[in-house]
Amino acid sequence: MSLKYRILIFVLILAWFAGIFIESITCFIPDLMITIPIFIKGYSLTCHQNPQKIFQIYCGDSLLCARCIGIYFGLLIISFNNLFSAIKKFPTLKVLLYFSLPMLLDVFFTTIRIYKYSKISAFSSGLLFGSVLFFYFYKGLITLQNELREK
Numbered sequence: 001m002s003l004k005y006r007i008l009i010f011v012l013i014l015a016w017f018a019g020i021f022i023e024s025i026t027c028f029i030p031d032l033m034i035t036i037p038i039f040i041k042g043y044s045l046t047c048h049q050n051p052q053k054i055f056q057i058y059c060g061d062s063l064l065c066a067r068c069i070g071i072y073f074g075l076l077i078i079s080f081n082n083l084f085s086a087i088k089k090f091p092t093l094k095v096l097l098y099f100s101l102p103m104l105l106d107v108f109f110t111t112i113r114i115y116k117y118s119k120i121s122a123f124s125s126g127l128l129f130g131s132v133l134f135f136y137f138y139k140g141l142i143t144l145q146n147e148l149r150e151k
Contacts, residue, residue, distance in 0.1 A: 001138075001141070001142055001145065003083070005141075006079075006082050006083055006086065009138070010076075010082070013072070013076050016072065017072050017073065019039055019063070020063050020064050020069060020072065021057060021062055021063075022039045022060075023036060023061055024057045024058045024059060027058060039063055046064070046068060047064040048065065049063065049065065050065055053066055053117065053119065053122065054066070055119065065122065066119035066120075066122040066123040066126070067103065067107075067122040067123065068126060069123060069126065070123040070125065070126025070128075070130060071126040071127070071130035071133065072130060073126075074126065074131035074133065077131060078130075078135070079134055079138075082134075082138065087135060090136075090138075091132065095132055096132055096136060099128050099129055100129050102124075102125040103125035103126060105125075106121050106122060
């Protein structure tokens with residue numbers, strides 16, 4: 001995939017990630033306050049937005065829970081890395097399973113109350129999952145691009 005598409009992917013993920021913190025951004029740009037309900041509704045499609053599980057940043061709250069922020073931050077980091085070193089090898093689905101295991105175990109253990117919910121462990125396990133998830137997302141985009149070229 002060409003650099004211009006890799007830049008576009010990064011910018012879109014960055015914009016999505018920045019939107020997570022719109023409440024804090026409105027402290028510096030108060031005119032954006034009117035957009036908060038739209039952002040909350042939009043992000044509610046991807047996250048439960050449980051108030052006990054969100055980060056409080058500066059003068060506002062994040063719109064996603066710690067785990068979802070970790071997932072999107074992982075996507076953002078790998079997409080940034082992809083700008084400088086294009087991905088050529090893609091991991092097998094087994095790797096996705098291994099990287100999702102810490103997240104699944106964290107959810108399971110907190111659900112059955114083996115230990116209390118921790119924003120740090122939720123963020124970390126989401127970060128692992130999001131980092132490897134980008135490879136599958138990117139591979140899907142390459143496959144789609146190739147199929148569209150064949151038509």
